[in-house]
Amino acid sequence: MLPSPVSSARRGTYRRNAATSRRKFNLFDVLYSRARVTNLGFLLLAVVTTISLLYNLRYLSRARQPKHTDSSVLLSTVSRDVTHLRLNHLIIVPGHAIWKGTDPELRLREDQWVLEPYQRGGGRISTFFAHIYRGAELVREDVNALLVFSGGQTRSASTTTEAESYMRLALAADVFQTGSSTFKRATTEDHALDSFQNFLFSITRFHEYTGRYPTKITIIGYEFKRARFTDLHRRALRWPMEKFQYIGVDLDVDHHPIAETGEVNGYLPYSRDLYGCHSVLLSKRRQRNLHARFHSYYQSSPALRELLDWCPSSSTSAKGEDELFMGGLPWDHAY
Template structure:
């Protein structure tokens, strides 16, 4: 069987605790108060990722998101995977389907930059350290396209723009966002302010190495999950990826360093 060449990333936004409604009751979720009413959208993200996997026999689906709540060690990523299983993969996969083996949970990412970086590394590990993806598809909120695709994936992380696709599904009350990331209608005022603030923060600090963005990650890392990119120096050397070590011991890509996925 051919190695995967297509990485599908579904970014986590909450934690499904489990329950008889299989995620369709918001009481089964751990979410911030401003995300109330959005859990059906999270399910649509999961569904879109599974659908994309079912359509490509060389795709690898990665649910990405760390353990961000003190109430449970369960990660966003594993809870998304659990929900997909509980809903029988929404009819896109059958039990025992070969594609089930091409679904991973990336359980360390604490922000959108690391959703992509850690997922790239998980893809590389899955292939036995042999190859990086030729194509990436990112699934998230439509209004986050500018940050995820332009600022992170094609900007700081350096994945070729012509090999990146984006599936944007917005929560209720949000208007669709154009490919340039500008709103086409009324949006929730607080969410829009947050979007603009985040874009500004990442524009000033593309790899999230400053105190403002590292501080946000520390606040989310209630279970003290390791934030190093690689398991050890040997694996990092094998990867060909240049990293910088931050004062708190976490790691980020080195600006202008080697990006082996450009050669995939």
Template sequence: MAVSSSFLRSKRFLIIVGLYVAGILIIRLNGFGEFRHADVNTTGRTLPVYRPPMMPGFGLESLVMVAGHAIYVSGVWTRESIYNESNWFLEQGQAGQVSTFIEHMKTGVEAAATDSMSLLIFSGGETRKGAGPRSEAQTYWLVADALGWFGHPQVASRAFTEEHARDSFENLSFSMCRFRELTGRYPSNTTIVSFKFKKRRFLELHAEALSLPKSTVHYLGVDPPIMVEATSGELSSAAVPFEQDPNGCQHTILTSKRAKRNPFARTIPYPAGCPEMSGVLLHCGNSKFSGQVPW
């Protein structure tokens, strides 16, 4: 008996629909597309958070951010080679600071080791044309790994990179966004590791520009042995411009630095991974962002 073409089409349609529904059920049973609630501040407010199946930092609560300053260019990862300054791409004024950069890494790892609920982020982009497309963040992660995580190997599974920051404001703001990408929430506490002389810039300018609660932001500073070279220009080339331009988006000194520190024309992906930060990240003006922030 001949079967009508309309019947066959209807049967194929039902089979396709059935397979589609079965696929959705399988995905749901395997945990894909699961929505959870994650705290985003200390006042009890919660934010619905989409949890991808491979979110590696899910459940972690606090952020330790180490700001990058230089790039290692050797392919040899012995301790002797790492401490040899000729194997680093250093800018003028950075001579004698490699041991301090490594101390920053160590300080960050130790801070993360004392808090099992913390996530460590090394922040810094591909900022040096002469170093090739290597990021400061990758350098710091690889150096810490080569040096055995300074005696705290358990931190390795909680250590990640943020590879787009071009200045200190972006070190902090992009790391907040990266934390959101990795955990599905924003940190309840943030510890910043950098030079001691940059403490005011980070706490009074950048954290303030992001409206971070003061009680949740902490600072660990380690200064280089040669302070004159390191601190020259801190006020005129960084602190004062950021006072006039909190997000660093319009002052000539700050915008020219960002342009110079993006020699490989990387497109900034944020706030794609942290949509709740869109307002504060995209803000540009002479005063700080006054809208809502997710912490």
């Protein structure tokens, strides 16, 4: 007996419905398969989440860290005199006070200066000017020399730096004998807070001003500070002795005992803390940095970045030992 058309149609409909059900069932299994797709999806989600977390942590870390400006951007504003390329002799005159006057004829009057109490009397002001004048003599005699007056904004009673005031006095008194209000082979270093920084920062300022490092250094200061600069600061910077000269211009002879007593209090701390970055010497820097100034030498002298940041451990200093900076320095190589 042949199947009726109705029963055949019903069987075809049933088969189609069964096939559809099987397809739906299989798709459902694929989507919710625990063995393959769900575990893989979880793994992918975990990987994406981890990468996103690490990226955000890295972003936040960078956002909190100080950014180092590309030095080329800063240096693009500097236009150096081509004649400065030949300069190789650095002459340093450390500052000791601030001249606030305008008339160089009155330079030996104490009311024309911002002084510490211990600096009053005893002919100290005349010695300050003698340092300036001697520096001018030397730079006039050597056409390859650059004179750097060094000293920061160290007084609460003045916003002028020691160095800038020395330069103003030098030009006003015409110690360069040019009859002009400018002298291209003299500049200022306006951040030093002590004698060690006078030495180091003047080197970086020389590089900032000329584009090169000096091959010879002369420092003009008190005779009783010779040992501090020659034996301690020069050693800390590993500057070769054969390329170094110290010229002492001292106080009047009647005041040597007082001056020498003060130098004992200056020499001994540096003998235990060559880089002046702990306890007593660090405290002095903080007391003198009344206007919260920061130098630019990380950018202008990147070769000295590690030296500028060098500070041996406090335990080493407490033991009376020192730890020289042994990283590379521009003057390590023969010129």
